[in-house]
Amino acid sequence: MRYRSQWRDRPDLHRLPVPSIKSHYRRDNTTVNGIASDCTRVSDSSGDTRSMPARLTLICHGATAATRASAFPLDEPLEEGVEEQARKLGLSLRRWNRAVTSPALRARQTAEALSLNAVVDTALRDCDYGRWSGRKLADIQAAHPADVTTWLSDSEAAPHGGESLRALMLRVSEWMAARLHDNGHTIAVTHASVIRAAVVDVLGAPSESFWQIDVDPLSLVDLRSDKQRWALRVSQYRR
Secondary structure (H helix, E strand, O other): OEEEOOOOOOHHHOOOOOOOOOOEEEOOOOOEOOEOOOOOOOOOOOOOOOOOOEEEEEEEOOOEHHHHHOEOOOOOOEOOOHHHHHHHHHOOOOOOOEEEEOOOHHHHHHHHHOOOOOEEOHHHOOOOOHHHOOOEHHHHHHHOHHHHHHHHHOOOOOOOOOOOHHHHHHHHHHHHHHHOOOOEEEEEEEOHHHHHHHHHHHHOOOHHHHHHOOOOOOOEEEEEEOOOOEEEEOOOOOO
16 A cells, blocks of 8 residues: 655645655655665674774654644654564664664654664654644645745745754754764664755755655665765665
8 A cells, every 4th residue: 555645746735836745655665766775785783893884774764644644743653564564674674783763652663663772862853843743734734825835935934833944954964964973884763854854965955855855654765974975875676
Protein backbone atom coordinates (compact mmCIF):
# COMPACT_ATOMS: atom_id res chain seq x y z
CA MET A 1 0.00 0.00 0.00
CA ARG A 2 1.26 3.46 -0.85
CA TYR A 3 0.83 6.43 1.43
CA ARG A 4 0.93 10.03 0.36
CA SER A 5 1.99 12.16 3.28
CA GLN A 6 2.13 15.83 3.92
CA TRP A 7 0.69 17.28 1.35
CA ARG A 8 1.39 16.12 -2.17
CA ASP A 9 -1.17 15.90 -4.99
CA ARG A 10 -3.96 17.44 -2.95
CA PRO A 11 -6.47 19.23 -5.23
CA ASP A 12 -7.16 21.85 -2.58
CA LEU A 13 -3.51 22.91 -2.63
CA HIS A 14 -3.01 23.09 -6.38
CA ARG A 15 -4.24 26.68 -6.42
CA LEU A 16 -1.44 27.86 -4.16
CA PRO A 17 1.25 29.87 -6.01
CA VAL A 18 4.05 27.95 -4.31
CA PRO A 19 6.31 25.00 -5.09
CA SER A 20 4.68 21.60 -5.02
CA ILE A 21 5.23 19.73 -1.79
CA LYS A 22 6.72 16.31 -2.36
CA SER A 23 6.69 14.06 0.65
CA HIS A 24 4.81 10.99 -0.49
CA TYR A 25 5.33 7.84 1.48
CA ARG A 26 5.66 4.21 0.51
CA ARG A 27 5.62 1.49 3.13
CA ASP A 28 8.51 -0.54 1.76
CA ASN A 29 10.62 1.99 -0.12
CA THR A 30 14.20 2.66 0.97
CA THR A 31 15.19 5.50 -1.32
CA VAL A 32 15.09 9.26 -1.27
CA ASN A 33 14.80 10.53 -4.85
CA GLY A 34 16.70 7.45 -5.99
CA ILE A 35 19.36 7.76 -3.30
CA ALA A 36 19.97 4.36 -1.79
CA SER A 37 22.13 3.40 1.13
CA ASP A 38 24.01 0.13 1.59
CA CYS A 39 24.59 0.08 5.34
CA THR A 40 26.54 -3.17 5.34
CA ARG A 41 29.69 -1.86 3.68
CA VAL A 42 31.65 -0.16 6.42
CA SER A 43 34.69 -0.98 8.53
CA ASP A 44 34.30 -3.21 11.56
CA SER A 45 32.37 -1.39 14.28
CA SER A 46 34.56 -2.90 16.99
CA GLY A 47 37.99 -1.43 17.48
CA ASP A 48 39.72 1.88 16.75
CA THR A 49 37.71 4.26 14.53
CA ARG A 50 40.25 7.09 14.41
CA SER A 51 41.48 6.18 10.93
CA MET A 52 37.98 5.63 9.57
CA PRO A 53 36.29 8.28 7.41
CA ALA A 54 33.10 9.78 8.75
CA ARG A 55 29.90 8.23 7.46
CA LEU A 56 26.40 9.35 8.36
CA THR A 57 23.25 7.40 7.53
CA LEU A 58 20.01 9.30 8.08
CA ILE A 59 16.91 7.12 8.47
CA CYS A 60 13.39 8.51 8.42
CA HIS A 61 11.09 7.10 11.09
CA GLY A 62 8.26 4.78 10.07
CA ALA A 63 4.75 5.82 9.07
CA THR A 64 2.21 7.12 11.59
CA ALA A 65 -1.45 8.09 11.64
CA ALA A 66 -0.44 11.64 10.73
CA THR A 67 1.12 10.26 7.58
CA ARG A 68 -2.19 8.77 6.47
CA ALA A 69 -4.18 11.89 7.42
CA SER A 70 -1.82 14.42 5.79
CA ALA A 71 -1.60 16.10 9.16
CA PHE A 72 1.10 17.92 11.07
CA PRO A 73 2.50 15.43 13.57
CA LEU A 74 2.11 15.30 17.30
CA ASP A 75 4.06 12.78 19.36
CA GLU A 76 2.10 9.88 17.90
CA PRO A 77 3.34 6.26 17.77
CA LEU A 78 4.10 4.21 14.68
CA GLU A 79 1.23 2.63 12.79
CA GLU A 80 0.49 -1.03 13.32
CA GLY A 81 2.85 -3.26 11.37
CA VAL A 82 5.50 -0.59 10.83
CA GLU A 83 7.79 -1.92 13.55
CA GLU A 84 7.99 -5.24 11.72
CA GLN A 85 9.02 -3.40 8.55
CA ALA A 86 11.69 -1.60 10.55
CA ARG A 87 12.96 -4.89 11.98
CA LYS A 88 13.45 -6.20 8.45
CA LEU A 89 15.38 -3.07 7.51
CA GLY A 90 17.44 -3.43 10.66
CA LEU A 91 18.80 -6.77 9.46
CA SER A 92 20.90 -4.86 6.90
CA LEU A 93 22.37 -2.46 9.47
CA ARG A 94 25.14 -4.79 10.50
CA ARG A 95 28.08 -2.48 11.10
CA TRP A 96 27.95 0.92 12.73
CA ASN A 97 29.81 2.73 15.47
CA ARG A 98 27.14 4.91 17.11
CA ALA A 99 23.42 5.52 16.80
CA VAL A 100 21.34 8.56 17.72
CA THR A 101 17.65 9.34 17.46
CA SER A 102 15.18 12.17 17.64
CA PRO A 103 13.38 12.34 21.00
CA ALA A 104 9.99 11.84 19.29
CA LEU A 105 8.17 8.61 20.15
CA ARG A 106 7.88 7.55 16.49
CA ALA A 107 11.64 7.95 16.03
CA ARG A 108 12.54 6.12 19.25
CA GLN A 109 10.20 3.26 18.34
CA THR A 110 11.82 3.05 14.91
CA ALA A 111 15.33 3.01 16.41
CA GLU A 112 14.31 0.27 18.83
CA ALA A 113 12.81 -1.83 16.03
CA LEU A 114 16.03 -1.36 14.07
CA SER A 115 17.94 -2.72 17.12
CA LEU A 116 20.12 0.38 17.23
CA ASN A 117 20.24 1.09 20.99
CA ALA A 118 20.28 4.76 20.01
CA VAL A 119 20.98 7.76 22.22
CA VAL A 120 18.52 10.66 22.07
CA ASP A 121 19.84 13.79 20.35
CA THR A 122 17.42 16.73 20.61
CA ALA A 123 18.98 18.43 17.57
CA LEU A 124 17.34 15.70 15.46
CA ARG A 125 13.82 16.67 16.57
CA ASP A 126 11.13 17.41 14.01
CA CYS A 127 10.22 20.94 13.02
CA ASP A 128 8.01 22.60 15.65
CA TYR A 129 4.70 23.33 13.90
CA GLY A 130 3.26 25.23 16.84
CA ARG A 131 -0.51 25.66 16.73
CA TRP A 132 -0.76 23.48 13.62
CA SER A 133 0.50 20.34 15.36
CA GLY A 134 -2.04 17.52 15.16
CA ARG A 135 -4.19 19.31 12.57
CA LYS A 136 -4.74 18.43 8.93
CA LEU A 137 -3.18 20.77 6.44
CA ALA A 138 -6.40 20.84 4.41
CA ASP A 139 -8.30 22.15 7.44
CA ILE A 140 -5.72 24.84 8.12
CA GLN A 141 -5.63 25.87 4.48
CA ALA A 142 -9.40 26.17 4.44
CA ALA A 143 -9.43 28.35 7.54
CA HIS A 144 -6.23 30.34 7.01
CA PRO A 145 -5.19 30.14 3.33
CA ALA A 146 -2.93 33.19 3.49
CA ASP A 147 -0.96 31.73 6.40
CA VAL A 148 -0.37 28.46 4.53
CA THR A 149 0.69 30.32 1.38
CA THR A 150 3.14 32.43 3.37
CA TRP A 151 4.57 29.39 5.16
CA LEU A 152 5.14 27.50 1.92
CA SER A 153 6.70 30.40 0.04
CA ASP A 154 8.77 32.11 2.75
CA SER A 155 11.26 30.02 4.71
CA GLU A 156 11.54 32.79 7.33
CA ALA A 157 7.83 32.69 8.14
CA ALA A 158 6.28 30.85 11.08
CA PRO A 159 2.56 31.70 11.01
CA HIS A 160 1.87 28.69 13.25
CA GLY A 161 3.92 30.23 16.07
CA GLY A 162 6.52 27.45 16.00
CA GLU A 163 9.80 27.03 14.16
CA SER A 164 10.39 28.53 10.72
CA LEU A 165 11.91 26.39 8.00
CA ARG A 166 14.94 28.69 8.01
CA ALA A 167 15.44 28.04 11.72
CA LEU A 168 15.08 24.30 11.12
CA MET A 169 17.65 24.37 8.33
CA LEU A 170 20.08 26.37 10.48
CA ARG A 171 19.68 23.88 13.34
CA VAL A 172 20.34 20.93 11.05
CA SER A 173 23.28 22.67 9.35
CA GLU A 174 24.92 23.28 12.73
CA TRP A 175 24.40 19.66 13.72
CA MET A 176 25.92 18.47 10.43
CA ALA A 177 28.92 20.74 10.90
CA ALA A 178 29.47 19.35 14.39
CA ARG A 179 29.50 15.81 12.98
CA LEU A 180 31.98 16.66 10.20
CA HIS A 181 35.03 15.39 12.09
CA ASP A 182 33.43 12.29 13.57
CA ASN A 183 35.12 8.99 12.86
CA GLY A 184 33.33 5.84 11.82
CA HIS A 185 29.69 5.25 10.95
CA THR A 186 26.84 7.09 12.67
CA ILE A 187 23.20 6.14 12.14
CA ALA A 188 20.63 8.82 12.95
CA VAL A 189 16.88 8.15 13.11
CA THR A 190 15.01 11.37 12.47
CA HIS A 191 12.23 13.04 10.46
CA ALA A 192 11.50 13.88 6.84
CA SER A 193 11.90 17.60 7.54
CA VAL A 194 15.34 17.09 9.09
CA ILE A 195 16.49 14.86 6.22
CA ARG A 196 15.31 17.41 3.66
CA ALA A 197 17.21 20.13 5.50
CA ALA A 198 20.35 17.96 5.62
CA VAL A 199 20.26 17.29 1.88
CA VAL A 200 19.73 21.00 1.14
CA ASP A 201 22.73 21.79 3.36
CA VAL A 202 25.04 19.20 1.82
CA LEU A 203 24.19 20.27 -1.73
CA GLY A 204 24.36 23.97 -0.93
CA ALA A 205 20.97 24.28 -2.57
CA PRO A 206 18.58 27.21 -2.15
CA SER A 207 16.00 26.93 0.59
CA GLU A 208 13.25 26.55 -2.01
CA SER A 209 14.70 23.12 -2.80
CA PHE A 210 13.39 21.88 0.54
CA TRP A 211 10.01 21.09 -1.04
CA GLN A 212 11.56 19.27 -4.00
CA ILE A 213 12.94 16.39 -1.92
CA ASP A 214 10.87 13.25 -1.40
CA VAL A 215 11.39 11.41 1.88
CA ASP A 216 9.59 8.12 2.52
CA PRO A 217 9.17 6.38 5.88
CA LEU A 218 12.13 4.10 6.64
CA SER A 219 14.09 5.62 3.75
CA LEU A 220 17.83 6.17 4.05
CA VAL A 221 20.27 8.87 2.95
CA ASP A 222 23.98 8.08 3.01
CA LEU A 223 26.56 10.85 3.55
CA ARG A 224 30.37 10.74 3.67
CA SER A 225 32.85 13.26 5.05
CA ASP A 226 36.47 14.03 4.12
CA LYS A 227 36.66 16.18 7.30
CA GLN A 228 36.05 19.32 5.22
CA ARG A 229 32.63 18.76 3.72
CA TRP A 230 29.82 16.25 3.51
CA ALA A 231 29.06 14.51 0.23
CA LEU A 232 25.90 12.72 -0.77
CA ARG A 233 26.61 9.12 -1.74
CA VAL A 234 24.45 7.40 -4.33
CA SER A 235 24.90 3.64 -4.10
CA GLN A 236 24.79 1.14 -6.93
CA TYR A 237 21.43 -0.52 -7.44
CA ARG A 238 21.32 -4.14 -6.33
CA ARG A 239 18.52 -6.65 -6.73
